[in-house]
Amino acid sequence: MKGIVFTEFLDLVEDKFGLEMVDKIINESNLESEGIYTSVGTYKFSEMLQLLQHLSENTNISIDELLLVYAEHFFNVLETSYPGLFATYNDPIEMLASIENHIHVEVRKIYPDAELPTFEVVEKSENSLTLIYKSSRAMHHFGLGLMNKTFEHFNTEATILLEKLKSDGTTVKFIINKK
Missing domain, CATH: 1.10.260 (434 Repressor (Amino-terminal Domain))
Structure with missing residues (x-):
């Protein structure tokens, strides 16, 4: 890590x-x-x-609550350190849908040996997104916190449901709907 x-x-x-x-x-x-x-x-x-x-x-x-708070802190660090990354997007759904194909590509340029979770886009529309998160680290609440802050960054409200597909939290479905 x-x-x-x-x-x-x-x-x-x-x-x-x-x-x-x-x-x-x-x-x-x-x-x-x-x-x-x-x-x-x-x-x-x-x-x-x-x-x-x-x-x-x-x-x-709880560890899950601590991860949510930590994600909010970490998002602010990313926002300050990499403003160009955020300027690329006008919409939180677009930004979250690009985690795997753009954001993680950029992270690997800075940290080539970073072990990142994967986010597979299952379904996407203008106002909704379904992602499958996979990570042996099961830090899905960190991901949830980053998603919450992404919507806050764009002054947009959303509901984000988290469904564990594996009981250990290594595979999780995020169902995101813009309000």
């Missing part, structure tokens, strides 16, 4: 819960990196799982 995911996560933890919480979750975890991350480094996903688990235990906030 790319280091930017770790550095931004720890920034979020510090902003929302304080530096003491950052230290606490790092110390409670068994991290090969010892909690020292660079944005361009690559680290084991198991480290992110430990950090999320310990943050959840210390805050009584």
